[in-house]
Amino acid sequence: MKFFNNGMKTPCGEIHIVKDRCKGCGFCVTYCPMDVLELSDEFNTKGYHFPEVKNPENCINCGLCEMLCPDFAIWSTLKEEKEVIEVLT
Amino acid sequence: MIENIEGTHPIDSLLREGSIPFVWCPGCGIGTVVNTFVETLEKVKIDLGKVCVSSGIGCTGKVADYLKINCCNESHDNAIKCAVKFKLENPETKVVVFLNDADFIASGADDFIEAGKKGVELLVIYINNFIYIISECKVTPTTPFVRTLDDENLELPFNIPHLAKLCGARYVARWTTLHVRRLMYSITDALENPGLAVIEVISPCLMYYATDGKIGETIDRMRFFHNNTVIKHGEPTENLDIRLQDKIIMGRFVDK
Ligand code: SF4
């Protein structure tokens, strides 16, 4: 097995959620490609289950949750860029 | 990280104060389309003073109320007419019209055909929710294959991309609310197009249409899009009837 770094960097995102805007549709949770989010057991002030961050280190700042959300309740910002280490077997 | 602060979303600056919460039902596609449109405007760095938005009636009619962008609404159900008038008076401005079944194909069809004939530069984003919500859930000229609360549809639905092409549209595309990234690229292309551009976004109404068991609510509707759509760029527009094939064909059909 070889490890090498080809100089590419992968972005790391940070998720922000305004929980009282959320209407609990679950699009962000279902379509996040990295399985970062989950629906909370708690209710917000409107009575919907809002999303929570389950695996914060997985987020790649792709912005899909931000674009799918119909209520402008979730967005991601770039936190840092990590160097990619590819594993060849 | 959970925050609870209003007004911190990066594109809140493009929404009017007090517009959130939106009036739309949880998971309605109109919100997703507005979100994608606003993100596209941010991304292409267009001069917002040169953009004008118009919308008509019904649920889609609220779009122009919520956006903090110039707006040329005049009155009930003549969105295209206002937009054409505004465009002819202000040729520098990019006019974007958000339409639904009623003011695009039912009462606004003559205005649309005239706009195509004149070759006016407009971007029409047509949100096809398959039903008249305010007029007691009646079928529309685009309702395909199932019954609604009051009516059964015995007619063939309109093939919107074909009509748009025949009217002289220079950019025609169709997407669903699941394909937001492709919709974003389409809006970017259409904003640059110097003619009439029509983008149809399929977004069945969650409350009155999609609940019949075939499409399903919120997340089931997204799964329906996932399983029942196929992307074919450049498909001849006469094949794009929603009723006649088992999969809904999407893509960019005309670009010239
Ligand atoms: S930005 Fe992408 S990876 Fe991060 S939570 Fe949203 S959808 Fe998931």
Ligand code: SF4
């Ligand atoms: S997409 Fe938006 S409204 Fe839907 S669950 Fe996620 S944060 Fe809430």
Ligand code: SF4
């Ligand atoms: S009634 Fe239908 S189209 Fe109108 S907001 Fe609700 S789901 Fe959307």
